[in-house]
Amino acid sequence: MxxxxxxxxxxxxxxxxxxxxxxxxxxxxxxxxxxxxxxxxxxxxxxxxxxxxxxxxxxxxxxxxxxxxxxxxxxxxxxxxxxxxxxMRQVPESFHARFSATSREYRYVLLERPSAIDSRFAGCSHGKPDVVLMNRLAAMLVGTHDFAAFSKETPDQQGTLCTVTEARWYRSGRFHVFRIEANRFLRSMVRFLVAGMIEVGMGRLSEEEFSRMLVDGGRPASLVPADPAGLFLWKVRY
Amino acid sequence: MxxxxxxxxxxxxxxxxxxxxxxxxxxxxxxxxxxxxxxxxxxxxxxxxxxxxxxxxxxxxxxxxxxxxxxxxxxxxxxxxxxxxxxMRQVPESFHARFSATSREYRYVLLERPSAIDSRFAGCSHGKPDVVLMNRLAAMLVGTHDFAAFSKETPDQQGTLCTVTEARWYRSGRFHVFRIEANRFLRSMVRFLVAGMIEVGMGRLSEEEFSRMLVDGGRPASLVPADPAGLFLWKVRY
Missing domain, CATH: 3.30.70.580 (Pseudouridine synthase I, catalytic domain, N-terminal subdomain)
Structure with missing residues (x-):
């Protein structure tokens, strides 16, 4: 279903x-x-x-x-x-919603200022972020990387490698939307990625600090996951 | 403000x-x-x-x-x-948000089926309405008419005449949106208008019955105002 x-x-x-x-x-x-x-x-x-x-x-x-x-x-x-x-439809017994999935797509919706109406389904950057710069960071994510720095998960047997097939920011009306598709995601991974990109886009973290997270797996102590209100599990592909 | x-x-x-x-x-x-x-x-x-x-x-x-x-x-x-x-800004003492307004614009957002996410800010037609027909009804509303049939208000000294300057349905992504602008609105008027148009659009009320409401001021007993969740006071002009 x-x-x-x-x-x-x-x-x-x-x-x-x-x-x-x-x-x-x-x-x-x-x-x-x-x-x-x-x-x-x-x-x-x-x-x-x-x-x-x-x-x-x-x-x-x-x-x-x-x-x-x-x-x-x-x-x-x-x-x-x-x-x-x-x-809802009938599937072969071998089908398992989690293990049979080949990719998941998440979208994160971001507002520049809080809204009485839109904030139920959006995070907020409290200011105008540099989206061109954020898209440069997003492009870095594509490919197979160790996303340990962007998760609070204790690594399971599958480890912390994920293969990202698309990651980009686009504008939709009042919102900035981040679309990411990957074979798998670690716990809180999209929210950590979005938080990191917003920090860089708002000038509070450097592009180098962000890219270093992808390489050495360490996370600045100040980085907390972005507001869950903005995140949607958008589509699962099989 | x-x-x-x-x-x-x-x-x-x-x-x-x-x-x-x-x-x-x-x-x-x-x-x-x-x-x-x-x-x-x-x-x-x-x-x-x-x-x-x-x-x-x-x-x-x-x-x-x-x-x-x-x-x-x-x-x-x-x-x-x-x-x-x-x-928020300072205005001359003569300014009164209600009496100084020259027009108000409302928008009604309609979904064809209920949604766990969108239904907080949308009404629902529970099926595909004939929007071309609904736009023919909307066009009838433009001009000065007695909207008594579309209100539960007891007429005050201003009566029940309103001058509608725009009324039309348009598509916006998953939604049908009704935009209406008038010098004034009676109590629950937009919700009664939308309910009437949906009834015609879904084939439960005839175009003639709807247009008769505008002329003779009577309202079918079955017509209840559309779900308030879909209605937005969009803009006030001065």
């Missing part, structure tokens, strides 16, 4: 014990109620607290033979309005 | 007694606290519960000689993040 959500009020994608409200937890609860069996879903991207999704993908297996159209309709009528299943 | 707000969680613009949270009430409370004097503000448009504003304008008089830049900055730091004063 494809899922869209406004992540503002959720503690991220991943199911958590107790009363912590997460997107995965909400969907599993609703699908369990509809099918009358315990349902466990696998999401393509484990988005952080407050991060949104336009095109999250999740897979699951159920014994229920309910038609998918009815299952999707029932789920959407029970889910909070900030989570929508936008499509 | 110019004001932007996400109206979702407010009981409209207008100050109300008791604990009812309104946009005017919040701004008056904050300005009163900053200037240490009771402040009463006049808004150009009294938006309904749940309606947003990009360009609301309000005027007020204070004895305080605090520089406007500082007043605006202080107010924004005390206001909830869903209300932003975007500019």
């Amino acid at each position: 494809q899922i869209e959500y406004d992540g503002t009020d959720y503690s991220g994608w991943q199911r958590q014990p107790g009363d912590v409200v997460t997107v995965q937890g909400e969907i599993e609860r609703v699908l369990g109620r509809i099918t009358q069996e315990p349902v466990s879903i696998d999401g393509a991207g484990r988005t952080d607290r407050g991060v949104h999704a336009r095109g999250q993908v999740a897979s699951f297996a159920v014994a229920s033979e309910m038609p998918l159209g009815r299952m999707m309709h029932s789920a959407n009528s029970l889910l909070p309005s900030t989570i929508r299943i936008t499509s | 110019q004001i932007e707000y996400d109206g979702t969680d407010y009981s409209g613009w207008q100050r109300q007694p008791g604990d009812v949270v309104t946009v005017q009430g919040e701004i008056e409370r904050v300005l009163g606290r900053i200037t240490q004097e009771p402040v009463s503000i006049d808004g150009a448009g009294r938006t309904d519960r749940g309606v947003h504003a990009r360009g609301q304008v309000a005027s007020f008089a204070v004895a305080s000689e605090m520089p406007l830049g500082r007043m605006m900055h202080s107010a924004n730091s005390l206001l909830p993040s869903t209300i932003r004063i975007t500019s």
Whole structure:
């Protein structure tokens, strides 16, 4: 299934014990109620607290033979309005939303000043950043690099190498948008990358300091991930 | 001052007694606290519960000689993040945000299906409306007409005549947007107009029934105002 959500009020994608409200937890609860069996879903991207999704993908297996159209309709009528299943289809048993994905695309939406309306779905640079310079940094990201400096993850068996196939900033109306596509992403990686580029674009970090992060894996202590409000898991490709 | 707000969680613009949270009430409370004097503000448009504003304008008089830049900055730091004063300047005493306005522009944002993300700032037609037909209705609205059928207001001394200078639907990405400009608007008028046009566009009301409303002032009992989530007070002209 494809899922869209406004992540503002959720503690991220991943199911958590107790009363912590997460997107995965909400969907599993609703699908369990509809099918009358315990349902466990696998999401393509484990988005952080407050991060949104336009095109999250999740897979699951159920014994229920309910038609998918009815299952999707029932789920959407029970889910909070900030989570929508936008499509559902049957896939081979070998399909796994996370492991079968060949690439993920994220977009980060940035405003130059806070807005009463747009800030729910955008980060803010509090000033005019040098986007030409930010695009030079973005171009550096393309290719296979060790992104350890741009993550708080403890490296798992897959390590910290990611292959970025596109990374660029473009203008869309009132917003600057950063589009990045890669085979995989480390935890908080897009938010660290965006924060680093904004720091350079606002003249608080040098281009050299940024490029050094990619090479030696060290991160300036002052660098914190950009506001999750601006980040969208946009599309997952298979 | 110019004001932007996400109206979702407010009981409209207008100050109300008791604990009812309104946009005017919040701004008056904050300005009163900053200037240490009771402040009463006049808004150009009294938006309904749940309606947003990009360009609301309000005027007020204070004895305080605090520089406007500082007043605006202080107010924004005390206001909830869903209300932003975007500019403030001194005006002649004769200026009144409501009575001096020559026109108001509203925009209504419409989606064809509900969205977890976009529905906070959009209404929904739950299907594909005939926008060409809706634009034919919109064209009818231009000029001076009696809009009594499109309001729940009891007519005041000004009556129910309004002069519409522009009314049209256009496409903007995923959205259909209705832009309307007039010298004045009756209570809930844009939402009734949009609801009527959607009903015709979805084939549930005829073009003739809609145009008859403009002529004889009667309203089909089934017609309720469109979802306030899609409506923005966009600009006030002086």
